[in-house]
Structure formats: structure tokens, C-alpha cells
Amino acid sequence: MADDTELTIRPATEADLPEIVSMLADDPLGAARESPDDLAPYVEALKRLTDDPHQHVMVAVRGERVVGTLQLTIVPGLSRRGATRSIIEGVRVHADERGTGLGTRFIEWAIERSRQENCALVQLTSDVTRTDAHRFYARLGFTASHVGFKLAL
Amino acid sequence: MADDTELTIRPATEADLPEIVSMLADDPLGAARESPDDLAPYVEALKRLTDDPHQHVMVAVRGERVVGTLQLTIVPGLSRRGATRSIIEGVRVHADERGTGLGTRFIEWAIERSRQENCALVQLTSDVTRTDAHRFYARLGFTASHVGFKLAL
Numbered sequence: 207m208a209d210d211t212e213l214t215i216r217p218a219t220e221a222d223l224p225e226i227v228s229m230l231a232d233d234p235l236g237a238a239r240e241s242p243d244d245l246a247p248y249v250e251a252l253k254r255l256t257d258d259p260h261q262h263v264m265v266a267v268r269g270e271r272v273v274g275t276l277q278l279t280i281v282p283g284l285s286r287r288g289a290t291r292s293i294i295e296g297v298r299v300h301a302d303e304r305g306t307g308l309g310t311r312f313i314e315w316a317i318e319r320s321r322q323e324n325c326a327l328v329q330l331t332s333d334v335t336r337t338d339a340h341r342f343y344a345r346l347g348f349t350a351s352h353v354g355f356k357l358a359l
Numbered sequence: 360m361a362d363d364t365e366l367t368i369r370p371a372t373e374a375d376l377p378e379i380v381s382m383l384a385d386d387p388l389g390a391a392r393e394s395p396d397d398l399a400p401y402v403e404a405l406k407r408l409t410d411d412p413h414q415h416v417m418v419a420v421r422g423e424r425v426v427g428t429l430q431l432t433i434v435p436g437l438s439r440r441g442a443t444r445s446i447i448e449g450v451r452v453h454a455d456e457r458g459t460g461l462g463t464r465f466i467e468w469a470i471e472r473s474r475q476e477n478c479a480l481v482q483l484t485s486d487v488t489r490t491d492a493h494r495f496y497a498r499l500g501f502t503a504s505h506v507g508f509k510l511a512l
Contacts, residue, residue, distance in 0.1 A: 251441030285449045288404030331505035352484035354505025
């Protein structure tokens with residue numbers, strides 16, 4: 207259950223992976239594409255991410271418990287006068303914590319961190335079926351200005 | 360004019376920036392947000408990009424002339440069993456070259472490079488107003504499965 211224990215947002219570590227992967231899998235879209243019983247590919251991926259200064263894989267922790275995760279990627283670019291942008295991916299909030307404002311605090315953290323890294327733009331894509339998420343991002347000031355295309359390889 | 364001189368796709372260098380920025384600005388959306396008369400911010404941004412092994416700023420060159428540009432970013436991640444994805448940004452084809460198949464060859468290059476870097480997914484966003492571009496990406500196999508949100512800082 208959500209409680210009023212203080213919430214901390216900090217970089218993810220290998221010890222957080224069971225709880226992170228459990229959240230990635232606890233989702234209508236994620237259930238089919240994650241492997242909570244085999245953490246090896248996630249351990250390897252987290253190493254690559256932790257070694258990259260443009261990557262921030264974060265967890266939200268309440269008390270001792272991981273209750274949220276997101277990935278913020280800093281992407282330099284040429285367009286918009288050499289603007290740097292940030293991309294938010296893999297946002298998950300534990301089922302018990304929905305409606306507590308954690309999602310808002312987490313995205314606000316990502317926006318603030320993007321400002322500190324001199325980003326001109328924060329962007330993300332959300333599956334067309336996640337209409338609750340679309341309303342959530344609109345409330346936080348995001349504009350649904352783009353179509354997001356994906357190609358599986 | 361487009362001709363049948365051989366087309367080369369190679370990493371962008373500082374010497375290409377006047378032609379790259381001219382293409383970024385030659386666009387209904389880009390005109391207002393680029394500064395072709397002041398290349399300094401682009402020079403600085405290209406340095407950051409060139410130093411980052413996950414960034415590929417490319418140009419398409421026909422003869423001696425730069426006729427296209429795109430940026431491919433390799434983004435490791437935790438979701439989808441630690442899958443790496445790639446993101447295509449800043450695609451521009453010179454006005455004289457539209458309809459020559461350059462766009463297709465360029466995106467196919469990006470897809471092939473993404474495979475070489477073991478990406479499981481290629482993604483991009485396109486402004487909702489660019490309906491021609493949406494048809495183009497759909498023809499290349501991309502699915503318009505997501506809504507793209509942006510927040511200017």
C-alpha cells in the first residue's frame with residue numbers, strides 16, 4: 207500500500223532489478239515481452255546504461271521499496287540551433303502507488319533534470335492504446351504534436 | 360538537379376555544416392527555428408555528437424554536394440529484456456532530390472546500421488502535419504503505434 211514514508215528518486219542499481227523488471231512485466235503490453243525469471247539480460251543492459259553519462263535509469267523508492275522506474279536519455283542534436291533534447295522511456299509506477307502523485311513527481315524530476323542538462327525539449331512516446339497516460343502527459347504540459355513510428359527488427 | 364552520380368552516405372564533418380543547416384532551415388517548421396547565418400552553435404553541437412559513440416550524424420553526398428542528412432542515436436534500455444533501440448531524428452532531403460529514392464535509401468541505411476548495432480527496434484517521431492512523411496514511413500514498414508509528446512523548456 208502507498209504510505210506517507212518519504213519518497214526518494216535515485217539512480218537504479220543491480221539490486222533494484224528484480225523490482226524494476228517486475229514492474230516492466232506488470233503491464234498489458236509488458237507481460238508478453240519481459241522475462242522476470244531471467245534477469246541476466248537486464249543486468250547486462252544496466253551495465254551498459256550505467257557506463258553512459260547520457261543515460262539516467264532511475265528508481266523511485268518509498269521506505270525500502272522500489273515503487274517506480276524511468277529512463278531519461280540526453281540526446282545532443284544539430285536541429286533547433288544545436289539543441290539538446292531529452293527522451294523519457296520505460297516509465298512504470300507500481301500498481302499500489304497509482305493515484306498517489308508519484309507519476310507526476312517522477313516526470314517533474316525528469317523535466318528538472320533535463321533543464322539542468324540544458325535541454326531545450328523533453329520528448330516521449332506513448333502507445334496509442336494508453337489513453338490514461340496521454341491525459342496524464344497533457345496535464346503536465348506536454349503537447350501531442352507528433353506521430354510515433356516504430357519498426358521491430 | 361538530381362543526377363545519376365553515385366550517392367555516398369558518410370559521417371558529417373564540420374565542412375558539411377553550411378549545407379546541413381541550409382537543409383534544416385528549408386522547411387516550413389525549420390525556417391523559424393534555425394540560424395543558417397550563425398553556424399557557431401551547430402559547430403559546437405557537432406563536436407558533442409562526434410565524440411559520442413552512440414551518435415551517428417550522417418550526410419548523403421551526390422558528387423561533391425550534400426543532399427541529405429539524418430541523425431541516428433543508439434539507446435540501450437532495460438525494457439523488452441534489455442533491448443537496445445535506435446532513434447532517427449533530423450531527417451532532411453534537399454528539395455532537388457525529392458522523389459529520387461534518396462529518402463528510402465537513407466532510412467534503409469539507418470535500419471541496416473541499427474541491425475549491425477543489435478537494435479531490436481527503430482523509432483522516430485514525425486510532426487502530425489507531415490502527412491507525406493507518414494505515408495513514406497508506413498511504406499518502409501514502420502507502424503504508427505505511438506503518440507509523440509513534446510515539452511519545450
